[in-house]
Amino acid sequence: MEPATILVADDDRSICTVLHQALSRAGHTVRTTGTAASLWRMVEDGDGDLVITDVVMPDENALDLLPRIKRLRPNLPVIVMTAQKTLLTAVKATERGAFEYLPKPFDLNELLRIVQRALNTRRGDAPPPALDQRGQPQAEEEMPLVGRSPSMQEVYRVMARIMGTDLTVMITGESGTGKELVARALHDYGKRRGGPFVAINMAAIPRDLIESEMFGHEKGAFTGAAQRKTGRFEQAQGGTLFLDEIGDMPLDAQTRLLRVLQEGEFTTVGGRTPIRADVRIIAATHRDLRQLIQQGLFREDLFYRLNVVPVRLPPLRERREDIADLARHFLKLACDQGLPLKTLSADAIEVLTAYHWPGNVRELENLMRRLAALSAEDVIYRPDIEGEFAEPMPADDDRRRGGSLGEAIDFHLAEYFDAHDDGLPPAGLYDRILREVERPLIERTLVATRGNQIKAAQVLGLNRNTLRKKIRDLSIEVTRGGEPTRIGGSVAGR
């Protein structure tokens, strides 16, 4: 790596010191400062090959300085560090030409990787500063997405990076995690915000009408088509088309959509004249598309066309630190809509944070609205909430037992990963886990067939010799008419 001069600006001295040490160790010359004014002077003097700056500095916000830096020295990459971990900061930093946005606290190795990347690219192609494109910067409250957990930070970073592009996006996540909200934000803050945002939910339309809903139809194209009808593609021209529950799209419509994506134009049902499709596509699903592909229900080539930028929205139970902020946000929204303003007691927040939220953010939003409307006191306490939960709070054992097999395995795996210091179990995990699943599968079947291996092989759909080999490899002892005996404990258990 070529040594470079790096300007570091942060009023927190300890951060300057840590960065100074790490970057010097990597062979760079480092200049540190605690104010925006002296950073600006260094930049004006032509100093530095790269800037790393905090956002909030005593004399000026670095996001306001950023466009000036980019105007004066467009090829000087700027990495923005911030403790203000909102979508707004990520978007502003990217819009104003930051090379990368790094929420604090961050991993030093990650910073070094980003520094390396920035120095390699020395961005001549940085997007022009887009300050004041929308007039005054928005107040934080206006940003639609609430939550500062690390997993939402990752979502914001991806969103900020693709905001100024027309790239196709695939949003995945359980129901109620905010997929439509993210799609809308990508539109509202992206370059097509002047155009329409049109949503179509594949699960809500009768399957045989989906093609005509999407592409429109000509008069007389099929029985009942009395008039020409424009489809959602046409309505979304110049804007964004949000294809919700894409996993529910019938195969015929998938083929048609794939052609549109390949050729950039479409025809209406029964029509011949191709219409240019000037539409940005954002798709979303709560289903596992790879599994649908394996089952022959979703076209693999379409999947790759749509999955250009994948965005995964974590379920709420994986970002519990966001629950209190979200709950207060929804109480405030309820108040804006005319309901009395309520606050949450500490034990209420505790119980909200512990709940598993099967309906995710939507469930939390509905609960807060209900409480704002129904609770008699200004303060909401724990018992007010406990009585309202749609599903009882499961103990861990129930969670292990409940749900699908995949969920139970996922639950176990999460614990297993957590149990290792750096979150990484020793090598050979794949085979270990498959053995873990194979063992109870075979044992259970042998119990059910009272130790009859021929029957068990039939039930499992395995060749008899294969089953015998597996029984040997997994050290399962078969007792005819009784329970199989396990030799050796769980390999992946704790």
Ligand SMILES: Nc1ncnc2c1ncn2[C@@H]1O[C@H](COP(=O)(O)OP(=O)(O)OP(=O)(O)O)[C@@H](O)[C@H]1O
């Ligand atoms: N991070 C968030 N901040 C604020 N509100 C949120 C957030 N995530 C979701 N919501 C709200 O929760 C509700 C559900 O979100 P949304 O409809 O976007 O979910 P979805 O994943 O598209 O659900 P489905 O798959 O069921 O269609 C909406 O009212 C949305 O405004």
